[in-house]
Amino acid sequence: MRVNATGRVLHDPKGGSFRFDAGAVCLDFAYTGGEGQYAIFESLHEPADLAEWLAQPPLAAVMTAIVTARELTAAKALRQAIWDAAHARAAGRPLPARAVATINRAATVAPLIPELAADGTTAGWASPVRATQALSTLAREMIELLSGPLAERIRECASDNCPLVFVDTSRPGARRWCAMERCGNRHKLRALRARQAMDP
Ligand SMILES: [Zn+2]
Numbered sequence: 001m002r003v004n005a006t007g008r009v010l011h012d013p014k015g016g017s018f019r020f021d022a023g024a025v026c027l028d029f030a031y032t033g034g035e036g037q038y039a040i041f042e043s044l045h046e047p048a049d050l051a052e053w054l055a056q057p058p059l060a061a062v063m064t065a066i067v068t069a070r071e072l073t074a075a076k077a078l079r080q081a082i083w084d085a086a087h088a089r090a091a092g093r094p095l096p097a098r099a100v101a102t103i104n105r106a107a108t109v110a111p112l113i114p115e116l117a118a119d120g121t122t123a124g125w126a127s128p129v130r131a132t133q134a135l136s137t138l139a140r141e142m143i144e145l146l147s148g149p150l151a152e153r154i155r156e157c158a159s160d161n162c163p164l165v166f167v168d169t170s171r172p173g174a175r176r177w178c179a180m181e182r183c184g185n186r187h188k189l190r191a192l193r194a195r196q197a198m199d200p
Contacts, residue, residue: 005057005058006021006022006023006024006025006027006028006058007019007020007021007022007028008020008021008028008031008056010031010041011043013040013041018179018181018182019179019181020164020166020178020179020182021166021179022164022165022166022167023150023153023166023167023168023169024141024142024145024167024169025058025059025138025141026082026138026139026141026142026145027082027086027142027145027165027166027167029053029078029079029082029138030079030082030083030086030165031164032044032053032079033076033079034079034080034083035080044072044075044076046072047066047067047068047069047071047072047131048067049072050067050071050072050075050131051063051066051067051131054131054134059112059134059137060124060125061112061125061129061133061134061137062125062129063129063130063131063134064127064128064129064130065128065129065130065131067131068131071130071131071132071135072131074106074131074132074135075131075135077102078102078103078106078135078138078139080099080102081098081099081100081102081103081106082099082103082138082139082142083165084096084098084099085099085100085103085142085146086154086165087156087163087165089146089151089154090154090155090156090165091156095146103139103142103143104139104143106135106136106138106139107136107139107140107143108136109132109133109135109136110133110136111133111136111137111140112125112129112133112134112136112137113125113126113133114126145167150167150168150169153167153168153169153173154166154167155167155168155175157176157177157178157183158176158177158183158187159177159178159183159186159187162178162182162183164178166178
């Protein structure tokens with residue numbers, strides 16, 4: 001998994017889309033949908049949707065077994081736990097015990113097992129490749145993120161009403177926006193208008 005290969009295109013149900021790089025595959029996964037007010041962003045409707053998401057890079061875990069409805073339910077529970085934990089950490093709050101338990105439980109399963117190709121220059125995942133293994137890999141990545149040096153870099157977009165949380169993996173650590181094309185440009189435009197309003 002290459003860190004610089006993270007990020008997905010998010011679609012707004014009201015129209016429009018933008019590329020959002022949450023900085024970690026587990027965080028990208030947290031944006032595949034949600035509960036409550038975020039249910040309109042749901043993209044994992046069927047077990048096959050989960051298989052398709054996991055098969056995309058950087059994880060590129062092409063399932064060798066059909067994803068079950070039970071695995072989809074587990075995936076959504078893990079997704080919510082990752083979201084809750086990331087937002088709690090970004091806000092400086094203690095992590096919800098339920099989220100920690102859900103992440104830990106997902107990590108108890110054997111993760112995806114890397115396998116070097118015969119030519120020795122490329123790698124994939126050893127068969128069988130199951131959804132529970134991929135979820136374990138995501139859960140383990142989240143555990144490393146929360147307990148590692150980048151934990152301090154988990155933050156919410158600096159825009160007032162944007163709930164997107166990311167981990168800033170840039171060297172200077174000065175990332176403020178979920179995406180420049182979304183909140184960054186909006187902020188620049190507002191600052192420009194404010195300046196123009198002040199000028200006689
Ligand atoms: Zn934002």
